[in-house]
Amino acid sequence: MTEFLDFTIDKFTFRTATDRFYSDEGVWAKPENNYIRIGMSDYLQQRSGDVAFAEIKPVGTSVAFGDELAVIETIKVNISLMSPVSGRVVEINPMMETSPEVINQDPYGAGWLVVIEAAERIIDLKHLLDPQAYFARIKLEAGLEVKKE
Amino acid sequence: MTDIDHTVRVIIVPCSGIGKTYGTVSREAAYNVTEDLRPEDTYLVALSKLVLGDEEARSIIEGNPAITIDGCKLACATKMVRESGGKIAQEYAVLDVYRRYKQFKPQGIAELNEGGAQLAQALAGEITQVVDQLISGGGGKDNG
Numbered sequence: 001m002t003e004f005l006d007f008t009i010d011k012f013t014f015r016t017a018t019d020r021f022y023s024d025e026g027v028w029a030k031p032e033n034n035y036i037r038i039g040m041s042d043y044l045q046q047r048s049g050d051v052a053f054a055e056i057k058p059v060g061t062s063v064a065f066g067d068e069l070a071v072i073e074t075i076k077v078n079i080s081l082m083s084p085v086s087g088r089v090v091e092i093n094p095m096m097e098t099s100p101e102v103i104n105q106d107p108y109g110a111g112w113l114v115v116i117e118a119a120e121r122i123i124d125l126k127h128l129l130d131p132q133a134y135f136a137r138i139k140l141e142a143g144l145e146v147k148k149e
Numbered sequence: 150m151t152d153i154d155h156t157v158r159v160i161i162v163p164c165s166g167i168g169k170t171y172g173t174v175s176r177e178a179a180y181n182v183t184e185d186l187r188p189e190d191t192y193l194v195a196l197s198k199l200v201l202g203d204e205e206a207r208s209i210i211e212g213n214p215a216i217t218i219d220g221c222k223l224a225c226a227t228k229m230v231r232e233s234g235g236k237i238a239q240e241y242a243v244l245d246v247y248r249r250y251k252q253f254k255p256q257g258i259a260e261l262n263e264g265g266a267q268l269a270q271a272l273a274g275e276i277t278q279v280v281d282q283l284i285s286g287g288g289g290k291d292n293g
Contacts, residue, residue: 050222052247053248053251075171075244101244104222
């Protein structure tokens, strides 16, 4: 069962799942054998707003770390999500086509975006943050923004 | 509001989110229906009147079917109409409507871009159909 780190600012509580890794921008990567399941962190989805559409690179697309993997259109912004790992897209969450709002409802579960087959036998996660580091980062960032207001 | 007669009309209650694109779409659609498309059959009630507990607004809401248009998932319009004792014939969420009209991407706040204006028009068209059904004695349809 997934455990979470969380903090609350004003009326917003942000959760960070502890069983996966994170890119700086808030894309999570969860290794599953030689595959990596990918999605948006709770912090990123809450900051981005309600999702209208999710356009994801099709199955079979090869991506390198930092390549655009998906474009998420929300009521506030269009965000381009970079792949946190190198590999090939092997599965897209079918709910992205029919009900992308699942990203907002369950970002660490049913709201996953894609599964990537890793390019290397040993998945390279050195570019990513562990959950504690990501949690510390977003907590600091959110705190600084509150101070600005 | 004091000039309104109390024959059955369909009450339209849009989002009051000022400074929000989707809120603006909801209000533009509401104005389109109540001022241009079906002025005789509809009546616009400002959400703020319900929030403030305006007696006349509440009495109109209690006596007529309502169509609510929410700009975000907080669904303030729908919640306030329910809390005011209204009967909602149909509730719309602008984001769901946009998903049906992906070609009309709304932008802008005080003034909508062309996509936003077209989305408001498309929404107004859907609302008009529901109004016609209600006036002719039919019910609403599925949540849009």
